[in-house]
Amino acid sequence: MPLQSLDIIRRSATTSPSPEVRGAYTGTVAKLIDTTKCIGCKACQVACMEWNDLRDDVSTNFGSYQNPADLTDRSWTLMRFSEYENPKGDLEWLIRKDGCMHCADPGCLKACPSPGAIVQYANGIVDFQEENCIGCGYCVTACPFDIPRISKRDHKAYKCTLCSDRVAVGMEPACIKSCPTGALVFGTKEDMQEHAAERIEDLKSRGFEKAGLYDPPGVGGTHVMYVLHHADQPGLYAGLVADPRISPLVRLWKGKAKPLSLAIMAFTALAGFFHFVWVGRNEVDERDEDAARADLEGRRKPEMRT
Amino acid sequence: MSELRGRDTLLRYSTEVRTNHWLNAICFVLAALSGLALFHPALFWLSNLFGGGTWTRILHPFLGLFMVLLFLALSARVWDQNGFAASDWQWLRQWRDVVGDREERLPEVGRYNAGQKLVFFVSVGCLLVLFVTGLAMWQSYFTVSDALRRPSSVLHAISALVLICTILVHIYAGFWVRGSMHAMLRGTVTPGWAWKHHRAWFRQITHASHPRAGSD
Numbered sequence: 018m019p020l021q022s023l024d025i026i027r028r029s030a031t032t033s034p035s036p037e038v039r040g041a042y043t044g045t046v047a048k049l050i051d052t053t054k055c056i057g058c059k060a061c062q063v064a065c066m067e068w069n070d071l072r073d074d075v076s077t078n079f080g081s082y083q084n085p086a087d088l089t090d091r092s093w094t095l096m097r098f099s100e101y102e103n104p105k106g107d108l109e110w111l112i113r114k115d116g117c118m119h120c121a122d123p124g125c126l127k128a129c130p131s132p133g134a135i136v137q138y139a140n141g142i143v144d145f146q147e148e149n150c151i152g153c154g155y156c157v158t159a160c161p162f163d164i165p166r167i168s169k170r171d172h173k174a175y176k177c178t179l180c181s182d183r184v185a186v187g188m189e190p191a192c193i194k195s196c197p198t199g200a201l202v203f204g205t206k207e208d209m210q211e212h213a214a215e216r217i218e219d220l221k222s223r224g225f226e227k228a229g230l231y232d233p234p235g236v237g238g239t240h241v242m243y244v245l246h247h248a249d250q251p252g253l254y255a256g257l258v259a260d261p262r263i264s265p266l267v268r269l270w271k272g273k274a275k276p277l278s279l280a281i282m283a284f285t286a287l288a289g290f291f292h293f294v295w296v297g298r299n300e301v302d303e304r305d306e307d308a309a310r311a312d313l314e315g316r317r318k319p320e321m322r323t
Numbered sequence: 324m325s326e327l328r329g330r331d332t333l334l335r336y337s338t339e340v341r342t343n344h345w346l347n348a349i350c351f352v353l354a355a356l357s358g359l360a361l362f363h364p365a366l367f368w369l370s371n372l373f374g375g376g377t378w379t380r381i382l383h384p385f386l387g388l389f390m391v392l393l394f395l396a397l398s399a400r401v402w403d404q405n406g407f408a409a410s411d412w413q414w415l416r417q418w419r420d421v422v423g424d425r426e427e428r429l430p431e432v433g434r435y436n437a438g439q440k441l442v443f444f445v446s447v448g449c450l451l452v453l454f455v456t457g458l459a460m461w462q463s464y465f466t467v468s469d470a471l472r473r474p475s476s477v478l479h480a481i482s483a484l485v486l487i488c489t490i491l492v493h494i495y496a497g498f499w500v501r502g503s504m505h506a507m508l509r510g511t512v513t514p515g516w517a518w519k520h521h522r523a524w525f526r527q528i529t530h531a532s533h534p535r536a537g538s539d
Contacts, residue, residue, distance in 0.1 A: 030364035130361045131376045151376035153361060154462035158472045167462060172377075266473040270480055275363045278484045285488040289495035292422060299424050299500045306515030313514065313529055 022185065027137040029129035037139065044205030045141035046184060048193065049213055050114050051244040052254065053220055053228070054200035057082060057096050057112040061192035061201060065094045068180065068191035088115060090168035093177040094192060097255035101247075113243065113254040114192070114201070117164045117177035119143045121237030124263040125174075128159035128271045134174075141206065141240035142181045147173040159271070161236060161261035179240065209242060216244050235262030332511035333528060341510055343397045350390035355487055357383040362480060384461045391454045398447060404434045405444065411437035426519060433523040442493045449486035452478055 025035035066072060073092045076085035083098045094116035101109045123143045126135040134149035135156065145156075145165070152172035156165045165174045180190035188194075189203040202212060213230045220228035229248025232238050243257070251257040336344070357379045360369035370379040410430040414421070414437040420428045421438065435443070459467045459475035467475075497503045502516040517525035 030367055032364070130364060130367060132364060132367060149376075151370075151380045152463075153380045154460075155476075157462065158460075158469060158476055163469065172463065264469075264473050266477050270473075270477045274477070274480055278480065279363055279365070281484060282487055282491070285491045289491060289499075292495070293499065296422065296424050299426070301502060301513065301515045301519050303515075305519040306513060309514035309518035309525065312518065312526075 022136075022138060024139040025136045026139050027123075027126055028133050029126050029135040030132040035136070039139065041139040041141070044207050045139070046179070046203065046240060047141065047206035047209040048119075048179065048190060048241045049202045049204075049209040049244065050241065051200045051202070051213075051216055052111065052113050053216070053225070053244055053246050054198045055096075055112045055114065056198055056200075057098060057110070058197060059084075059096050060195040060197060061114055062092070062094055062096060064191040064195035065177075066092070068183070069093065069178075088164065088166055088176075090166040090170075090173075090175040093117070093175065099253060099255045101253050109246075111246075111254050113257060115164075115255065117143065117179070117241065118162050118236070118261075119177075119179055119240035120161075120261075121239065122263065124159035124161055124236070124267055125156035125165060127263060128155040128267055130155060138181065140184065142179045142184065143240075144178055144181045145174055145176060147171075147175070150174050155271075159263060159267045161258060161263060177241075206238075206240060213242065213244050220244075220246060231257070233258075233261050235260050331514055333514060333517050333525070334510055335506045335512045335517075336510045338510065340397070340400060341507060343393055343400075344507060347390060347393045347397060350386055350393060351490060354383060354386040354390055355483070355490075357386060358483055362483070381463075384457060384463075387453060387457050391450050394446065394450055398443070401435075401443065405440045407437070407440060408433075411440060414438075415441075431522045432520065433527070434521060436521070438496065442489055445485065445489045449482040449489070452482040453486070456482070 021036070022039070023036045024039040024041065025037055028035040071091040071093070073085055073089055078084070079086050081098050083096060085092050085095065088095050094114055097113045097115045099111040099113070101111050103109050119142055121141065123135070123137060125145075126137060126143060129135045130153060131149050131151045134146055134151070135143065136146060137143050150173040152167060152174070154165075154167050154174065156174050157163075157167065165176045167174050180188070180192075183190060193201045193203040202209065204212070210230065210232070217228045217230060225246040227249040228244070228246050231243035231245055231248060231251060243251075243254075245251060245254065245257075247253050251259050353373075356369050357373055359366045360373070360376075360379050361367075361383065367376070370376045373379040373382050410432075413430050414432065417429055420426070456475035456479040458465050459472050460479060497507065500520065502512055506512045506516075514525065514529075517528075
């Protein structure tokens with residue numbers, strides 16, 4: 018059937034299987050962002066807003082080339098600029114294209130309470146289905162990368178789709194299309210890992226001994242990966258999380274706590290029911306009424322109408 | 324309840340307290356159902372009661388807020404009567420006699436028994452936690468860091484669980500002890516009811532200097 022994906026491997030707040038006969042038999046996809054090749058031209062930002070028809074508010078300069086200052090509901094990707102003085106005393110301008118990492122183990126999907134508001138396709142893309150979004154922001158709470166943003170206009174959560182609409186028809190994401198230096202490449206995850214390995218070898222031969230691939234295992238790997246010159250210090254790149262994982266608190270909240278809480282509530286209700294079955298009702302009988310009356314009459318008569 | 328009609332009755336809950344209690348109860352039921360819809364996907368269908376997921380998300384915090392405000396007013400009225408005394412601890416230690424309906428073995432109870440006091444203080448504690456953590460989770464109006472919102476979300480769920488279970492016990496107790504439901508609905512109890520369940524309170528209010536008796 019057209020206009021239907023049939024390759025949903027995970028769906029938020031859903032326990033029964035989703036339509037998933039179509040698999041990613043040629044491999045899952047990945048976007049590779051080579052920070053060492055990025056010149057910070059922001060063509061990818063423009064391509065993103067063009068393809069997705071997004072127009073963010075005009076922002077104000079806060080003393081950086083970074084514009085806007087942060088990701089928003091209408092800026093799904095953002096060049097983050099960091100100035101790093103290396104041990105040799107040289108300035109390194111580290112530029113990282115920020116956006117959804119498309120985790121293999123997505124915290125947003127785990128936390129989402131609305132069935133089908135977040136889906137994960139067989140090809141690895143994690144997509145928000147805004148018509149099912151209720152705007153609670155649990156995805157914001159759960160995301161280890163601080164990516165989703167709730168729109169002030171419609172109160173739905175938005176983020177990079179990895180151009181799932183383009184990828185579904187065999188095109189590469191808009192940002193990839195626009196990159197003038199080849200810092201952005203797209204393909205199967207395997208191909209991207211191989212390509213990254215070549216890049217890292219080259220970087221190491223040129224003095225970047227700690228160059229490496231950012232594909233964090235804590236979230237099962239990601240379908241957006243970085244080549245970093247300083248893979249040992251991801252934090253240099255505008256605070257990229259060194260070892261991202263779904264917070265244990267979120268795991269508890271949207272994991273074990275759910276069935277356990279329901280069981281405790283059901284047990285409490287059943288305990289009440291069976292208490293009634295076993296013990297019966299606690300009733301006041303005539304002896305109590307007589308005793309109360311006798312007590313009243315034994316003392317000075319209170320102001321009661323009889 | 325016809326057996327109460329045409330007989331002496333004692334006023335147990337004033338109209339104000341009853342009104343407040345039942346508004347509280349309505350808010351609690353609605354807040355609990357909408358909260359459960361957002362908590363467990365197996366209960367997401369409860370959001371249909373509120374007009375869908377989005378309306379559930381919009382309404383839930385307001386329902387909670389109303390409950391907190393109402394409870395504030397209620398607790399101000401009954402706070403003084405819920406202090407724990409030595410006999411209350413004795414009452415709790417004898418919980419087997421309580422659930423076994425052997426009330427004659429328990430220490431004499433004042434206006435509220437230890438179980439009722441416990442319900443009161445658990446409600447105070449839970450609502451306090453629910454209120455503060457709820458604000459942290461209310462992203463439409465409040466922005467806090469993930470470091471704060473994550474533990475808040477967990478605490479919100481835990482305190483909601485404790486409160487829901489406590490109120491389940493509270494509802495059952497009100498049903499189990501015949502006459503309690505009538506007391507909260509219409510305000511009055513029979514002398515025998517007060518004698519059996521709250522003897523110290525019975526003596527106190529029927530004492531000549533405290534003519535608080537009424538008739539329905």
